[in-house]
Amino acid sequence: MNILDKIVAHKKREVDRDKRETTYIELEESEYFHRETYSFRDFLLAEDRTGIIAEFKRKSPSKGIINDEALVKEVTKQYADAGASALSVLTDRNFFGGRKLDLKRARRANTIPVLRKDFMIDEYQIVEAKALGADIILLIAAILTPAEIKNLAALAKSLELNVLLEVHNLEELERSIDTNLDAIGVNNRNLADFTVSVQNSYDLVEHIPSEFLKISESAISDTQTIKDLKKVGFQGFLIGENFMKQADPGKAMQEFVKGL
Numbered sequence: 001m002n003i004l005d006k007i008v009a010h011k012k013r014e015v016d017r018d019k020r021e022t023t024y025i026e027l028e029e030s031e032y033f034h035r036e037t038y039s040f041r042d043f044l045l046a047e048d049r050t051g052i053i054a055e056f057k058r059k060s061p062s063k064g065i066i067n068d069e070a071l072v073k074e075v076t077k078q079y080a081d082a083g084a085s086a087l088s089v090l091t092d093r094n095f096f097g098g099r100k101l102d103l104k105r106a107r108r109a110n111t112i113p114v115l116r117k118d119f120m121i122d123e124y125q126i127v128e129a130k131a132l133g134a135d136i137i138l139l140i141a142a143i144l145t146p147a148e149i150k151n152l153a154a155l156a157k158s159l160e161l162n163v164l165l166e167v168h169n170l171e172e173l174e175r176s177i178d179t180n181l182d183a184i185g186v187n188n189r190n191l192a193d194f195t196v197s198v199q200n201s202y203d204l205v206e207h208i209p210s211e212f213l214k215i216s217e218s219a220i221s222d223t224q225t226i227k228d229l230k231k232v233g234f235q236g237f238l239i240g241e242n243f244m245k246q247a248d249p250g251k252a253m254q255e256f257v258k259g260l
């Protein structure tokens with residue numbers, strides 16, 4: 001079993017437990033369930049924003065502990081002030097040290113789109129994402145069939161959530177394209193073996209149909225990379241570790257964007 005298989009196996013058990021603890025009706029009664037979501041597109045393309053989707057990530061299977069002191073409210077507010085187009089908040093606890101409460105806290109403190117970063121395998125998690133205050137959900141092609149992507153994306157759209165599809169190679173991209181997707185993210189990290197290469201974004205960009213927003217994800221650590229990725233058509237840049245590994249991630253982003 002590779003790490004992705006392990007995460008998915010664990011996630012299935014977690015979702016089964018969550019379904020018993022909190023019913024769909026209770027989720028729909030949440031304070032955020034009926035809120036109007038922000039448009040991912042509007043914020044990504046806004047002239048006064050950077051295109052950066054800034055991530056709050058305490059640890060990861062590939063890096064171990066990245067930052068276990070940073071506070072989600074403070075950091076996400078600083079990210080937003082520094083010009084983030086959206087926030088990405090890990091809600092997976094076991095492998096990434098995230099909490100569902102982190103997402104709620106980020107939502108409460110900010111007025112830009114928030115991505116629920118998790119391994120979505122079940123409709124329940126989509127409804128839960130809306131209840132927690134998310135604007136965007138992530139669907140990872142490597143762990144979903146085309147039929148599952150279609151179904152989860154349609155549900156997300158019906159809840160007015162924006163949908164980001166993550167792919168790692170051309171085969172995943174071609175089999176997963178769906179009209180309910182808003183954005184395609186090319187992950188520069190292979191989640192099965194953790195190898196990273198920004199070249200992956202350059203290789204896949206021309207294959208992304210023009211109606212979708214184009215995002216480059218992971219292993220971005222300098223502003224020149226963003227400038228180069230913009231030239232070939234990328235509009236969004238998902239950055240986690242480069243900020244989170246600093247004692248003050250918000251400050252780190254503030255310094256970083258000076259180079260853009």
Ligand SMILES: O=P(O)(O)OC[C@@H](O)[C@@H](O)c1c[nH]c2ccccc12
Nearest residue numbers: 187217218219220238239240241242
């Ligand atoms: O920390 P990085 O290398 O800047 O990467 C951020 C983000 O792309 C990465 O955390 C990520 C991309 N896809 C995921 C899927 C699940 C969990 C995490 C991820």
